[in-house]
Amino acid sequence: MTVAPIRRNILALTASRIREVTLAARGIDDLIALWFGEGDEVTPSFIRDAAVEALARGETFYGPNRGTPELRAAIQRYLRRTYGAEIDLDRIVVTASGMNALMISVQCLVGHGDSAVVIGPVWPNAENAIAAMGAEVRKVELEPQPDGAWRLDLERVIDACDATTKLIIVNSPGNPTGWMASEAELRALLAHARARGIWILSDEVYGRITYGVPHAPSFVTLAEPGDAVVVVNSFSKTWSMTGWRLGWIVAPPELTVVFEKMTEFNVSHATTFAQAGGVAALDQGDAYVAGLVKRYAEAAELVYERLSPLPRVRIPKPHSAFYAFFRVDGMTDSFAYAVELMHRAKVGLAPGAAFGPAGEGHLRLCFAASLSKLSRALDRLVPALG
């Protein structure tokens, strides 16, 4: 049989190494899986009910590419209330998830011959989107500090940019590191991007999962309407809606018109009745989010208390997102070690290497789980890592 060619850069994309570990888990009974980036709570009922009511009203038809007017207005209200940001409706586009928002942004902003600078270690999907478009990924790694925290060297980001660079991707708060850029760092990135005419793609899906402050510094408040800045957000993490596939973009009006077109060619628009759930999440969800973040803060404390005394482990105290990303001294192959831990301790963790070479030597534990489940997992992990 003659097989017609498939684009080479698509074939070269690697599958997720986290999924690879999970495949190796088949047949292990009583495994506690903390490898994926999602909470273990069902979406709260006030959000589910709003979608059910939309279905009952017959909201099953095509809608606008940019999202329903109701959801776009709710996003505008949410950004005003939470960030004090006044964002015109023509800067808001609803997407079918944060990932869809990243992909559409990358499709519109980079192509063959272009390069994009990605600050890592980071969840690898955005750089895979860049590679899928045939552009070059230039990774600038955060620098590990002696206490296990991560630091951005802005000069290295600047040095990585040249005439081919169209985009800088920053994910703060970051998956897997929990690194949170300061407002000064975001301002410095913006000044650099403005001076060089480079887009910033800011992935802020963990922007509300912060411990001690109401939200992470955001380009929503720092960028002017005409700045070449795209802010991506998602309902997945903050409102426990991973399966809904719903997110949004804030961008300059000139770009949202183009996003609207690309949305038509990707998914046409986010699911109509899911968007009704999104309105409820934004308009009625503040108490829910506060409770969720409080619980995650307790979980972060528990994981830190149990793992930080271990002599081989270097773990920073998590201040944002819902991951413990810790170094294990002497571990050189995080993939093999994660598989070994799965068999020995019956706990599933993500290998640091899944987030690029700078993640090697680390493991990622998602603590968005009940405290009882986490305690059981830690009872197994502590002796195994000791």
Ligand SMILES: Cc1ncc(COP(=O)(O)O)c(C=O)c1O
């Ligand atoms: C950093 C980061 N960005 C974006 C996403 C995408 O989220 P979703 O596509 O569920 O909205 C994730 C999900 O894990 C993430 O960790």
